[in-house]
Every structure is written in C-alpha cells, then in structure tokens.
Amino acid sequence: MSQNINQLAESFCQFVQTTFKTTDFIPLHIPTLNGNEEAYVVDAIRSTFVSTVGQRVVDFEQQMATYLGVKHAVAMVNGTAALHIALLAVGVKPDSEVLTQPLSFVATTNAIHYCNAEPVFIDVDAASMSLCPKALASWLEQNAEIVDGKAINKHTQKPISACVPMHSFGFIGDIEGVIEVCQQYGIPVVEDAAESLGSTKNDQHAGTFASCGAISFNGNKIMTTGGGGMLVTNDDEIAQVARHLSTTAKVPHKWEYVHDVVGFNFRMPNLNAALGVAQLEQVPSFMRAKRELAKSYQAFFADTEITFITELPNTQVNYWLCTVKLADKTQRDAFLTVTNDSGIMTRPAWQLLNTLPAFKHCQAGPLPNATHLADCIVNIPSSVIV
The missing domain is CATH 3.90.1150.10 (Aspartate Aminotransferase, domain 1)
Structure with missing residues (x-):
C-alpha cells in the first residue's frame, strides 16, 4: 500500500x-501582487498618512463591507486581533467558557485566552472539517443548563459566553445549524472566517452568518495586506464597540486624550490598507x-x-x-x-x-x-x- x-x-x-x-x-x-498594489502604497506614502489615520483605511473598510454585503467592517492589525475584539464585543468575560473546535490554527484559542476565558473543544463534521452542530447539541444537552436566561456549564458553574466555529481551509459547513443550536441556549456565535474570504453558502459570504466574523489578510491568505485582519458585522453596537476598543478606547475629542476603558492599539495602518484595496480588486x-x-x-x-x-x-x-x-x-x-x-x-x-501544552487541560x-x-x-x- x-x-x-x-x-x-x-x-x-x-x-x-x-x-x-x-x-x-x-x-x-x-501572494499574487500584480495589480495596483505599488501605486496605492506609494500614494499612501506620499500622503504622509502611513499609520492608522488615512483615507485608504476608510476605503478598504467600505469596499470590504460592500463586497461581503454587511453594514460594518473594522480593519485591524491581524486576524487574531479581529477575533479577540469580536469576542469582547459579544460579551466574553474572564472566567467564562467559549465553545470551539480543535481542528484550527492556534490563533482561535489564543484569542479566547486573551479574554481570560477557557476554550471547550467540540468535534468537527467529517465532510466540512468545521464545527459539527450534532456534536455541539450533544455536548450542550449533557453539560449545559439555562440559569437566569444564560447558558451555564452545570459541572464547572461557569457561563458559556460564546461559540467560535472555524471555516477550515475556506470550506463552509453547517454554520446555520451551529447558530440554531447556540440560539437555543442564548450563546452568541463568532465566525472564525480567517481563511474563507470569498467563500459563500447560498450566495452569502462566510463570516456574515453569525453575530460577527473575523477575517485574516496574512501573507498566505487568498488576499493580503501583509499583516492585517477585519471584523465584519451587521450589528451596529458590535461595530461601535469594536472600533472603540481597537482604537485604544479613546473618547472622540478635538484635543483631549480620554480613554474610558482599557483598549487595544489594534487598528490597521494606512499602508496596509492601501495594499488591501488593491488586493480586494483582484x-x-x-x-x-x-x-x-x-x-x-x-x-x-x-x-x-x-x-x-x-x-x-x-x-x-x-x-x-x-x-x-x-x-x-x-x-x-x-x-x-x-x-x-x-x-x-x-x-x-x-x-x-x-493536545497543545497550553490547552491540554x-x-x-x-x-x-x-x-x-x-x-x-x-x-x-x-x-x-x-
């Protein structure tokens, strides 16, 4: 053999x-860099807006939102940051649990850990390689209960604050089934769509089925901004929280520097966004x-x-x-x-x-x-x- x-x-x-x-x-x-990448990056350099304030960031977000058919797109420094902010935006709190799949890149569980939450691993579907709704429903039936309208792990007594299915290698599985199961328990779903830009199911883009999704533009993805990522959502509140937290939680003001919570310096630089605009065209x-x-x-x-x-x-x-x-x-x-x-x-x-040392427990x-x-x-x- x-x-x-x-x-x-x-x-x-x-x-x-x-x-x-x-x-x-x-x-x-x-990556394939045969379009307007050089022209747009040079234009960004000449504008002197090379960091996180620049027209190309605005353009990239608007054009990506249009391409995906969503209301909001928030550009960030990488896909992990986008997933991290997405989890915070849907309400993941410290000492809670987040359901996800073991067949994924480590960034999925790293983002959960950054929220001081713990991943719980559920099996994938054999055909799609994405989170299996039947395995998810079975685990919840055996381990979860609803207390005061919220899902609680009846063994650990910790809240189950989110579910993160991942579209492995760009393939889309039964994402609707995952969402339906989670809705029965009041669990928000965040799609790890890092690898699936352009993939659709019934003409709807990956990353747009759930409360929000996170996309990666790393150098090895279908399109790249060098490093970069994006949170996408139709939820106005999630978008507002994401923009605020990823911009060091700075309260808008003409000159004062007031930050009302601990935030993150996660916004995408204009140079990267210029590359993204050219790549998205292709x-x-x-x-x-x-x-x-x-x-x-x-x-x-x-x-x-x-x-x-x-x-x-x-x-x-x-x-x-x-x-x-x-x-x-x-x-x-x-x-x-x-x-x-x-x-x-x-x-x-x-x-x-x-099986990784950081998560084997x-x-x-x-x-x-x-x-x-x-x-x-x-x-x-x-x-x-x-």
Whole structure:
C-alpha cells in the first residue's frame, strides 16, 4: 500500500511541476501582487498618512463591507486581533467558557485566552472539517443548563459566553445549524472566517452568518495586506464597540486624550490598507484561478486511493488551501515525505488544539472526526497561477 502511495506521490509531484510550470521549489501558498498594489502604497506614502489615520483605511473598510454585503467592517492589525475584539464585543468575560473546535490554527484559542476565558473543544463534521452542530447539541444537552436566561456549564458553574466555529481551509459547513443550536441556549456565535474570504453558502459570504466574523489578510491568505485582519458585522453596537476598543478606547475629542476603558492599539495602518484595496480588486480573479486549480487537482486524484476534498452542496469555496485525505497517518506521512523531498511543499493539518501544552487541560467532548482528520489530511500547493 505504501509503495502505491509513494508512486502516486511521485506522479503528483510531476503533475504539480507541470501545472505550476516550474521544477523549482513550489511553496504551499504565496501572494499574487500584480495589480495596483505599488501605486496605492506609494500614494499612501506620499500622503504622509502611513499609520492608522488615512483615507485608504476608510476605503478598504467600505469596499470590504460592500463586497461581503454587511453594514460594518473594522480593519485591524491581524486576524487574531479581529477575533479577540469580536469576542469582547459579544460579551466574553474572564472566567467564562467559549465553545470551539480543535481542528484550527492556534490563533482561535489564543484569542479566547486573551479574554481570560477557557476554550471547550467540540468535534468537527467529517465532510466540512468545521464545527459539527450534532456534536455541539450533544455536548450542550449533557453539560449545559439555562440559569437566569444564560447558558451555564452545570459541572464547572461557569457561563458559556460564546461559540467560535472555524471555516477550515475556506470550506463552509453547517454554520446555520451551529447558530440554531447556540440560539437555543442564548450563546452568541463568532465566525472564525480567517481563511474563507470569498467563500459563500447560498450566495452569502462566510463570516456574515453569525453575530460577527473575523477575517485574516496574512501573507498566505487568498488576499493580503501583509499583516492585517477585519471584523465584519451587521450589528451596529458590535461595530461601535469594536472600533472603540481597537482604537485604544479613546473618547472622540478635538484635543483631549480620554480613554474610558482599557483598549487595544489594534487598528490597521494606512499602508496596509492601501495594499488591501488593491488586493480586494483582484479577489474575483483569484477565486476563479483557485477554483480552476481545484478542478485540475480533483481530476488528478479521481479514481485514486487519495480523496480530494471538495465543497459541499450550495457552497462555493475559495479553495484557499486545497486539501486531500489519505487513509491513515502512515499513508499521510509517506505522501508528505515524497512531496517535500521533491521540493513540493505540502503540510499536515495543525496539531489538534486540545493536545497543545497550553490547552491540554481544557474540556473536550468526544473528538473522533477531528482526530481522524488530523491524522489523514494534507494541504497541497494552492497559489494563484498567473
């Protein structure tokens, strides 16, 4: 079996080299900067507004809100900061619990910890790799009760203050189901949409289903501002709180410096926003290119023992990182070895968050799907081909 996987991996390497038209090292994902990036950044430099006060920040927020079809977009220094502020804005308090999934990047749980709250890990759906509504409902039925209109963990007596599903690798699962379960317990939902800009379900964008969402514009995302992130919401109060907290909680005044609570210096600089405006102009073409690449991968892996993971019905995903699933960890590691030794960058899923030293003490429900996926899935080169 491993011999077959090795041969298939070697064929895959040749296919990738042909597809990307190079025999040099092929990374997992690199930014495409072929639009107005240089012109807009130079314009921002010449304006002398290079920090967090500048027209490009305003432009970027307005254009992103229009693209996503939401009322508010608040640009921040990175996606983790956006998620951190989102959690605070929906009311996450110290010594509370936040439900989330173990199959995610560590930033998800770091943001929860920054609020001095504790993550509780719930299993993912095997097909979407996102939080499973059935597993969520089961855990809540066994562990939660409503006291004075609020969800309480009846074992720890701590409030359950939020739920954070994550759209893994850009795929959208049953986000409506997650929200419906949480509504029964009065738990606000914050979407970790860090990887899913451009992905839609029934023509609605990822990050816009719940109370608010957080997006990342890190250098390896479908579009980049270098570093950067954004909180998006239709809720006026959440947007107001987010802007205030991320701008050092400064009370607006012509000259006085009054800060009414502890805030954060999280607003996006104008230089980064200039890059973002240029990148956002190209997102539709990026989407087309990445979906074409996904089609070619799907065709390559058809009728093989490796499964190329595709979007679910009624969704159109960005294929930020194209993903394949092997039978087990042994096959996964064989595939990883052959590809990386051949200069084709591939990587396994993140180590499950509940196994990391900082979070291994946290509560977790049964995690069969997350555990299996972590052992079997591999991300493959997914850059936009120009």
